[in-house]
Amino acid sequence: MAEFEPVLTARWGNPDAASIDGYLETGGYQGLRKALDMEPDAVIEEVKASGLRGRGGAGFPTGTKWSFIPQNTGKPVYVTVNADESEPGTFNNRELLERDPHQLLEGAIICAYAVRCHTLFVYCRGEFVWPGTVLERAVAEAYDRGYLGEDIQGSGFDLDVMVHRGAGAYICGEETALLESLEGYRGQPRLRPPFPAVEGLYKSPTVINNVETLSCVPHVMDRGASWFASIGTEKSTGPGIFSISGKVERPGNYEAPMGTPARELIEMAGGIRGGKRLKAWTPGGSSTPYLTPEHLDTPMDFDSVQAAGSLLGTKAMIVLDETDCVVDATLRFTQFYAHESCGKCTPCREGTWWMERVLRRMEAGHGRTEDIDLMHDVGQNMLFKSFCALADGAVSPIDSSIKYFRDEYEEHVRLGRCPLKDEGRPRLEAASPRSGGTTGETAQELPEGRELSLGEVLA
Template structure:
């Protein structure tokens, strides 16, 4: 791992006052946009992003430049939508960027809009981010005042409008097509694909949907070039990543690291696991991802290595669980989240998450039966790959991996008729 000399995404940690336009400009802010507008044709910017190897930071890891190049080329106006509906359990990186470094996001949006020839862009921010909404409102107003948003940006032929839109409490709206539904004033049910947003997105226009962190990568990338970006990480997973570390660590928080950092190094940066205890398991990329046992801590966080180890980078929400954690309780909690957040549109996800929660609650309460594990795996098998959108798949990864790695602990709950750790996460009255 190459050590970082400074922050590039969490820039506010090195430079005070960067949240305002004046402070951001004083630190060289908006020079990436200036360079993009004066030195690049839009297509050349797309090529630069492709060459950098930047991949989407929202969870899927799809190459950003390639995504941009899929936009329908039929003369219709295009749109950029930024997904600020951060809500994957374990992930809180976008919140920090939005609240403390909003102009880097706005600058990145302007660069992406110029590159994709989008006259309008939208930020869809979750309703709970009231502070973030206010910060962005202010920052957008400042950027308009400063001539970065509006007609003839910085005297060029590029004109742009930016809109800010609040969600109202629905994890599913982080799924891009559900987000677009919500942005158009409807229930956040996912859309049937195809057509993909690149062909018919917001208001039916060809649309790019990118994550906050992906967009925040653009200003330094444009300024410094593709090779600069590739100095970090691996060949296939270059660049920097903001990892959210939480759970049983001394200093939970966001850590901006090169993509070839190992999980062990990351946990050390976060002050290490609870003193006197050992790591039992880690979810490297948010609760939708399979867990990794302690034996895999030397895995690098790049997309490929984590897949090889049996999990995924996802959104970079790293949840550390020490040896006091009851895995069954943790799984029950995570699956309950998906039950509550399932939009209800398709049967496998709506019914499956309900029944898995039911069985897991019984198991954790000491009322499980030996065939419950087969039932759980069978239900999971009937959700995985068979649900309408990725939320269904997301609900089973952690559970299936937990049963694989900690089967004995599940069995002990059944044969012992109680949680062996006595560490029940929850109160029965709240089911």
């Protein structure tokens, strides 16, 4: 691999980069200047030509998304930046906001110019009190220097930006739930179609892009689509920031060309902690199926990871080593989904709730062999049956752990306890169950023989 120069994280070592002066001194807002000299449609074409795909998880081509925005509908066009990063294991948006907020802002302004939007919202995760504050400061500076407001840099283009703070709900990272939330409702996803490009915020055409996606845009405009497309793979172009966490020596964000093999990325993070052996890893956060050491040579691009049986998602690699219990980790992820399910769709609301209970029983050593198939069966009844993909994400760790670590589930049943429990490993199960009740209390309330199987209850 040719020497790779960081692009998105190039300014991270520079403490002044978060200020507009620091940003301008390091080539900032050059991409915007070029964009403002072009016709909006030409900007869209350039972004299309770059091959940039959305980094929020779905990998949809960004330029194509912009081109879907209908013009002259009599309604305003909105751009909404999705800064509600909360997929477990994902933390590059936070660092992009904290260390280089103007890069995001520049990308967002270019996007607004291209789709002829004059009001832009940044939906910033509520827990991001500080990253949101850094961004608000950047917005104020940009107004001050004429990069926002009326007649931006003498181009005649007007744009207002507002930072809207979320209030603690994972689901609001889902684009239609985000719009609901921004409109002042419960953050529950909408049925599509209509898609946000046609009927989004306030029923107007709306572009929703992720922080990392928009942070790529200034570079596409400044250095050109073909330069951007020369990085990465043919179908997953450009650089990407990989969030690596869990049992590696140096958890962190690492920038590399899209398509860099997982093995190299884990090496960048110092390898497996304490020289232990890798057991399982997620390529894109907890919503993407686990992969195993066998998959370490998978290039981390959208198509290769999919071919390997998972998804690139948000490029968040959570690493488990040989001493970690996959059942326990899966239980914890499931507790997350049970907690974060918005409750709108029955398969998700009920499925995550029951899955947590079955997994808790399994991890506690009271599971039965048939529970393994039961979980797979419940998963099949959750997949693709809801308005959004939260339930699909919830099934990912369960199904993939059964696929690759069935023996570990069976070992829990055979031993009547977690086989790794006594080895001093950190416990992963949440302290407070998300589906109500405590396991101890349950055991007392339900005498032997009165345990219900899921099938029985749902029948």
